[in-house]
Amino acid sequence: MAAPATLRLVSHHLCPYVQRAVIALTEKGVAHERTYIDLAAKPDWFTALSPLGKVPLLLVDEATALFESAVICEFLEETAPGVRLHPDDPVERARHRAWIEFASATLASIAGLYAAPDAATYEGKRADLAGKVAWLERALGARPYFAGERFSLVDAAFGPVFRYFDTFEAMLPSLGVFDATPKVQAWRTALTGRPSVRNAVTADYPERLAIFLKGRKSHLSRSMV
Ligand SMILES: N[C@@H](CCC(=O)N[C@@H](CS)C(=O)NCC(=O)O)C(=O)O
Known part of the structure; x- marks a missing residue:
């Protein structure tokens, strides 16, 4: 798979965990692209990137695929400017x-x-x-x-x-x-x-x-x- 020019979210149309990441990206106004995959026929590039074989994955650069929706949301919270989605306390x-x-x-x-x-x-x-x-x-x-x-x-x-x-x-x-x-x-x-x-x-x-x-x-x- 080509290196992401921008953040890329590997997604599935029905996955509620993917939706968490999409909502956080949207709330923070972070530009991203989405690639939808068929979880019943996982592409080889996905299997090679996803340790648990699950979506969402956030591809942040050529070498780095973040997995687990909570981790992805925390990463966005720490790195994306703009609105905060966690309390300060x-x-x-x-x-x-x-x-x-x-x-x-x-x-x-x-x-x-x-x-x-x-x-x-x-x-x-x-x-x-x-x-x-x-x-x-x-x-x-x-x-x-x-x-x-x-x-x-x-x-x-x-x-x-x-x-x-x-x-x-x-x-x-x-x-x-x-x-x-x-x-x-x-x-x-x-x-x-x-x-x-x-x-x-x-x-x-x-x-x-x-x-x-x-x-x-x-x-x-x-x-x-
Ligand atoms: N704990 C994970 C759960 C993600 C998850 O369960 N994803 C499902 C789709 S909703 C998946 O990719 N399942 C494929 C599989 O288990 O083979 C997260 O929060 O990201």
């Missing part, structure tokens, strides 16, 4: 990093939900997800974003989490995970309206996600209308 910053980890755990719960082979496993994953959303409700303070007026990397991590529910709500019986969490609902609405979050995926994302979910051969795929 070290305790708050550590707390934010912890909630970004929580976003990853929530993504794992979502993956468990759409892969659940039967109704009982599905209900267990649904309840697990509802429990996580309840934790978020208790963690949220000032509106509209996780830390009030200032958009942060926690928001960049949860925008892609909430995006799944737009498709779930269009195609499934209600999951009920937001029923008793008005603060999370308001946060979700604010993130959906944020241009960096909205534009972190291509226009055909909903169709691509629907095809992906239908292909799971799971309880969720059988419940889709």
Whole structure:
């Protein structure tokens, strides 16, 4: 692969971790290019660059491919000028990093939900997800974003989490995970309206996600209308 003339993000159309990096790049106004790959047929150049075989990768120069979305976002925070996406206070910053980890755990719960082979496993994953959303409700303070007026990397991590529910709500019986969490609902609405979050995926994302979910051969795929 040719050496990147500018930052290049190796991406996949559906990957929520890629979206975190795209949102951080956009919020910081960092020029970059994106290369989308097929994770079912990984190109050799990608396998040679990615120690874990996962996207996102950020190619920063000829010799350097950064991997892991959290590391990429931290690198952008440290190197890109402009708006800060982490709090200044070290305790708050550590707390934010912890909630970004929580976003990853929530993504794992979502993956468990759409892969659940039967109704009982599905209900267990649904309840697990509802429990996580309840934790978020208790963690949220000032509106509209996780830390009030200032958009942060926690928001960049949860925008892609909430995006799944737009498709779930269009195609499934209600999951009920937001029923008793008005603060999370308001946060979700604010993130959906944020241009960096909205534009972190291509226009055909909903169709691509629907095809992906239908292909799971799971309880969720059988419940889709
Ligand atoms: N911890 C990683 C997770 C990235 C990840 O799971 N990427 C998935 C796509 S969303 C992937 O590349 N999977 C390919 C594979 O595991 O073979 C991060 O935060 O970057």
